[in-house]
Amino acid sequence: MSVAVERVRSDDLKRRNRRRRLAHGGILALCLTYVAALLALPLVGIAWTALKPGWRTVTSTYAMADVQHAFYLTAIITVMTVVVTTLFGVVVAWVLVRQRFLGRGLLNALVDTPFALSPITVGLACVLLFGRGGWFEPFFAARGIQIMFALPSMVLVTVFICIPFVIREVQPVLEEIGTQEEDAARTLGASVTQSFLRVTLPNIRWGLLYGIALSTARSMGEIGAVLLVSGLIQGKTETATLLIFRWVEERQLAGAYVVALTLAMVSILIILAIEWLKRKRVREDA
């Protein structure tokens, strides 16, 4: 009797195990297909199309003045954006975690606005503020400072879009480390600056780097807002993404694919760097 029960149980168990394995395999296959179809396939497609005409196309594309200027402009905007969002990001994160004030919840919610808004809306808002007849246009026009259709507006919208990354990466880390180490540093004679540089910064460094990496990738790839405020002046306000945009319209596909592939490669490198940082962080925590 009991032996029979045992056997029934073990059969039951085997069947259940088999079913579980099948389910797991199914989910895994689904994930792989999903990722391959939606992520890998386009990348492979771009790489294939860009490199198919031969290496000559690649070098000749890179040799074009428009291309060089576009990459140069993208690099400038990215660097400026990353510097601004990093500095302010750390300050805002610190204030949000360490200070208690009226409107803290509101500020915290506002930080996410760029995630919620379409970049094109951001560009439109910039036009509203700085464009012809805009609120601040007379002020800058009187001083001969060109905001619209120039670098300032392009950096401005990119900064706006990249605001959340550093803040959202640094905030939880600050929350987690608490104030005890900072307090200890202060009692040991450190000034506020010393305590920040020697204690807080090293403690948030992985989160901060992760935020910077995300910020970089995002500002390199930004097009919607920049499109609206740049005025699309060839060789002047044309970033790498805008160049691709123009060349697609002009049916200059070979060059567009090369520029797109370059952007994709840099982004992938950044993502790999993030992964590496994440692993390093996990290792250090262990």
Add this chain to the structure above:
Amino acid sequence: MSTPIRVENLTKHFGDFEAVREVTFTAEAGKITALLGPSGSGKSTVLRMIAGLETPTAGRIWMEGEETTDKSVQERRVGFVFQHYALFRHMTVAQNVTFGLAVRKMPRTEQRKRAEELLELVQLGPFRDRYPEQLSGGQRQRVALARALAPRPRVLLLDEPFGALDARVRQELRRWLDDLHRELGVTSLLVTHDQDEALELANRVVVMHEGRAEQIGTPDEIYNEPATAFVAGFVGSSSVLHGHVVDGHVQMGPHRVPGADHLEEGVAARAFVRPHDVRLSTAENGESVRAIVERVSGLGWLSRVVLRLPDGQVLMAELPVEEVSHLKLGDEVLVDLRKSKAFMAPQTEETASELEAGEERRAR
């Protein structure tokens, strides 16, 4: 000789909450002063205000005769040891210890020398290149202590330094801190909720309750002459017996406990009886009380006996094992309460919560 700390009418409000109310005391030079109280009594807040980590709402603080109330944390030169160590997790043990020297721009070679000295002192020399996470709790707290002492602070402030450690390490570290203090003689202020810790280590004890200093005195005074019902209930375990004042005694039905001379005849009162002050008597006399043995449990060389008094109240006694080995449950014994020190307090609404605090602590 290092220098005393003096605080006067120190008060701290967090919003509507009065965390500390007009606390005044002096920490003697070269001695350990303990701030003893249950959690939420404001003792840590007092310590943090002395360190400059919190700003007092009112009151003044002096160190070495110099007023430091408005000085920055840096200028106060205090050594602070936190309950959860607060070691810099990205620095090695040696780097942690030299931090306070490095921010003061001490030359490298001197930094290294001082760090070696302190690591020797806390017996962690071989661990200088480890990271905090590779150390045990007791070792971490020793690093924290070395780090706090490295810049030669004027005073050492210890905030529940053994609170996060398990019982055995706690005992060990307590003895070790005692030795260390004898050696260094740095004026120290120890915040703790553990009465044994305070009574064993401190020369003076400030008992804190609901933001006030309830009593300030030597461990002996705190233990044997508690000034308030709270102190009597919180420091040392005691049975609480309810009764009325009759003829300088607390009368509870047929039996009574002496020591109520200072109370008005007829008022409700409570007597706090230390379990080790209870004696079993062999012969009947005027003061002895009949009680029923309800439970006997061994504590090693002592036995804890739970006794039921004639009026139903419970009395706890701690007696040598050989004195109670013959007792059985339900036995009637004669209890001599004359040696017991009875601490009286008028029974008021307010004292009810104090009583609970004491009972809660005993239950732990």
